[in-house]
Amino acid sequence: MKIYIVSLATGVLVGLIYALLQVRSPAPPAIALVGLLGMLIGEQALPVAKKLLGREPVTAAWLRSECVAQITGVPPKAAAPADPASGPTPSGQLPPDRGA
Numbered sequence: 001m002k003i004y005i006v007s008l009a010t011g012v013l014v015g016l017i018y019a020l021l022q023v024r025s026p027a028p029p030a031i032a033l034v035g036l037l038g039m040l041i042g043e044q045a046l047p048v049a050k051k052l053l054g055r056e057p058v059t060a061a062w063l064r065s066e067c068v069a070q071i072t073g074v075p076p077k078a079a080a081p082a083d084p085a086s087g088p089t090p091s092g093q094l095p096p097d098r099g100a
Contacts, residue, residue: 040071
């Protein structure tokens with residue numbers, strides 16, 4: 001959360017400087033945000049190209065774990081650990097304390 005506050009504060013500071021100098025921002029906000037999104041997506045072109053050139057499959061799971069996390073800044077969710085008390089084990093048997 002701290003990085004977002006620092007980013008916002010920096011943007012406000014730059015906006016104040018623009019206002020004091022009586023200049024307009026270089027791009028309308030929506031266009032600037034779309035440009036930033038394009039930059040983030042473009043950064044992911046190289047890892048995808050490397051994977052394709054290495055003849056490795058580019059799967060949706062790989063894109064989600066590697067690329068989407070970089071674009072959105074949100075780390076991928078870790079797989080939930082198996083809870084032995086929640087049901088059958090992979091072999092299909094109930095844990096010893098639940099079986100009778």
